[in-house]
Amino acid sequence: MTPDRTPEHTHPMEEDRATWLTIMDKMDETWSQLVGQQVELEQKNSALEEAHALIASVFDSMSDLLIACDTTLRIVRCNRAAQEALASGKSLIGQPLSALIAPDSPISIETLSRRLTDRQRLEDQGITLKTPSGAQPFSVNSAILRDSHHRVSGMVLAARPLGELRRAYDELDRAHKSLQQAQTQLVQAEKMASLGRLVAGVAHELNNPISFVYGNALTLRRFTRRIETYLSALHAGHTPEQLATIRREQNIDIVLNELDGSLAGITEGAERVRDIVADLRRFSSERRAHDAPCDLGQIARKAVNWVLSTCGRDIATTLDITSALEVEGHSGQLQQVIMNLVQNAVDAMDTTPEPHLRISAHQQNGQVILEVADNGPGFTEDIAPRIFDPFFTTKPVGKGTGLGLAICYRTVHEHGGTLQARSIPEQGACMTITLPAHAPGETAP
Ligand SMILES: Nc1ncnc2c1ncn2[C@@H]1O[C@H](COP(=O)(O)OP(=O)(O)OP(=O)(O)O)[C@@H](O)[C@H]1O
Ligand SMILES: [Mg+2]
Structure with missing residues (x-):
């Protein structure tokens, strides 16, 4: 009621009119509230129906048998799988659960009843249920059902035929065995x-x-x-x-x-x-039992001599090797690396009219750097990323296995160094080994 509608000296007719207006306002308000609540109710109802339908379809699409009972262990709901497996035609709803359990079942109706009283669940227990084709073993899980006020309202059982489990297990076992065989x-x-x-x-x-x-x-x-x-x-x-x-x-x-x-x-x-x-x-x-300080310069000289003395050609060779280039490592393996690089250089210069091999080695910033360069044709950019790959070779069958550089790469890296290859157009190929210089008094573990 608005104060300006009730002045002290108003006519009685005026007063009635004001009262009516107030009542009608209130009725309008209540009506629109009612309409609002009705809409809300309808929305909730349809959401509830959808949820219901979803649960029902999930329930029915499960291959496990689902049976919900009330607190007296009488069946109140079951899914299609349960209906089809346990009853021929007759509905299970309303039947006592005890009617479904075979007398020799490992889990008896008494056990289930006790679990319900103690509010305890069952996990993967064996139960024998009566089916139209006779008693059959199942694996069963159970849970306590509660209503919206959290009061115990019954029990739900999920049972899976053991025969099916065994089949699945056997299949898994077979798959596992064939996988093991394939792996071997x-x-x-x-x-x-x-x-x-x-x-x-x-x-x-x-x-x-x-x-x-x-x-x-x-x-x-x-x-x-x-x-x-x-x-x-x-x-x-x-x-x-x-x-x-x-x-x-x-x-x-x-x-x-x-x-x-x-x-x-x-x-x-x-x-x-x-x-x-x-x-x-x-x-x-x-x-790495053979690691010891060794002179990379001496190793390089030996490697070059070995390869050149057996290559059957005269190859002009320039050695520019400073003295005392100590590195820590396996001298035999390092010699193998340099021999491989020199052998590759010799092979590359196979048809070079004036073959020239250049070996240089020096120490710089705690690193020993050794280069093996030739004046052969070098290698093209497209094969550059692949020359360190095992089995990559451009040599004819029987001439190269393509393992030389792969072994070199691994060995140099095992010694804490790097191996790089570059090809300079019109000049040839150059392979660079960089290894940490051995500091006297220090020995790698
Ligand atoms: N100095 C080089 N000049 C040009 N190409 C080279 C040189 N060194 C290596 N290559 C290229 O890299 C490829 C791989 O060399 P790698 O030493 O790994 O194998 P390979 O010499 O072919 O065979 P293997 O060393 O096992 O007998 C060679 O086939 C060649 O194509
Ligand atoms: Mg080689």
Whole structure:
């Protein structure tokens, strides 16, 4: 009621009118509130119906048997799977749960009743239920049902036929076994592949020292024949003049001079073979037992000599190596690396009219840097990213395995260094090894 509508001296008719107006205002207000509530109610109702339909369809789409009971363990609701598995035609609703449980069931109706009283759930227990085709074992889970006021209103059971579980389990077992078999085959295939790679690598590494030993052994055999000829002449009692002639003819002085060199060559080659075998042992035990300070310059000289002495060509070589380039590592492996790089350079210069090999090594900012450069054709940009890949080769079958640079790369990285390749147009290829210089007094663990 507005104060200006009730002045003290208003006419009685006026007063009635004002009262009516107020009542009508109130009725309007109440009416619109009612309409609002009605709309809200309808919305809630339809949401409720949707939720109901969703639950019902989830309930019915489950393959597990779902049975909801009240507090007296009488069935109040069940899904389609339960209806189809446990009753032929007759509805389960309203039946006592006890009617479904077989007398010899591991979980009895008494147990279920106790669980309900104690508000306890059941997990994966065996239960035998009566079905139209006889008693069947199920695995059952149960939970306590509560109403909106959180009061216990019954129990829900979810049962799964054990036969189906067993089938699923057997299938899983079969899949697992075939997976295991496939895995064993894969491991075996990988083992064979890495064995093949190892054998190829070893053959590659052994090739050089063995041909070195072989070459020197042939020279020694030639020397032996000459010495034999000379010794026979000596024993035959020739005159000193005749002996001097035979000695000259057979180059006995040169032979005697070179004997030591050939023997040293054989010894060096044999030592290299021994190192490779030791490497193989190390390879199988995967231990860095042979790490020690070593001079990369000396190793490089040896590696270059080895390769050039067996390559069968005259290759102009420039060595620019400063002294005392100590690094920490496995000298045999580092020699292998440099030999591989030199061998690649020699191969690359196969058809180069004036082949020239340049090896330089120096120390800079705590790093020892060694370069192997050639004046061969180099390599194109498209193959540059792949030359360190195992088995990448542009050489004909039987000539290269493509493992050389892959082994070099791994070995240099294992020594804490880097290996880089660059190709300079019109000049050739250059491979750069950078290794941490060995600081005296420090030894890697
Ligand atoms: N100095 C180089 N000049 C030009 N190309 C090179 C040079 N060094 C390596 N390459 C290229 O890189 C490829 C891979 O070299 P890598 O040493 O790994 O294998 P490979 O020499 O072909 O065979 P392997 O060393 O196993 O006998 C070579 O085939 C070649 O194409
Ligand atoms: Mg190679």
